[in-house]
Amino acid sequence: MKLLVWDFDGTLAFRSGLWSGTLAAVAARHRPDLGLEAAHFRPFLSTGFRWHAPERIHPARGAAAWWAELHPVFERAYRETGVNPADARAWAAEVRAEYLNLESWAAFPDAAPVLQQLSDAGWTHALLTNHVPEFGALLDGLGLRSPFTVVVNSADTGFEKPHPEAFREVLRRVGVPERVCMIGDSPDADMRGAQGVGWPAVLVHRELAGCPARQLTDVPGFLERL
Structure with a gap:
């Protein structure tokens, strides 16, 4: 073989925009007036994903747990770019569906x-x-x-x-x-x-x-x- x-x-x-573009798309849907683009989020997405610590063995605990690990990462990225805490929390919960949108x-x-x-x-x-x-x-x-x-x-x-x-x-x-x-x-x-x-x-x-x-x-x- x-x-x-x-x-x-x-x-x-x-995927168009990768992860930073995904967060930007969610923000633009809710608050286009903020003018948030992928470049605004990129500095805050350089840690927190499992592949940022490849030396570790990560438990396979199902999709819900996998995404739950990333919710604080997304929420922090929104807050660091000036989004208020309540919106940051809510928008972070929408990243999963946006990332999986096959049209992107x-x-x-x-x-x-x-x-x-x-x-x-x-x-x-x-x-x-x-x-x-x-x-x-x-x-x-x-x-x-x-x-x-x-x-x-x-x-x-x-x-x-x-x-x-x-x-x-x-x-x-x-x-x-x-x-x-x-x-x-x-x-x-x-x-x-x-x-x-x-x-x-x-x-x-x-x-x-x-x-x-x-x-x-x-x-x-x-x-x-x-």
């Missing part, structure tokens, strides 16, 4: 064609993501589930990339392949995480110093050279 392990956000699909998500146009091209070339696909508990519904809604033999989500396993157990969990589910490669957009979570368990990795979509970036359409040619 030849196995490709894919990241999701920033690799195969994206899109697959990269090269995702489905490249996945099919690599399937035709004999590769098996697995998906490894640090994501929300409802990730499966997003994957279905974007029409991207069918290529993947397994989907491993940190909200279910408790292991956030780059924790080595996140990567090992993929192999526990599919078996040990003859060849394996990680494909993602994060030099830390994807590249460093994969290399930590001895996997080669391909960085896509992002241009960073010292990390040669590739689009998904470059991946088949790179794999031929592995």
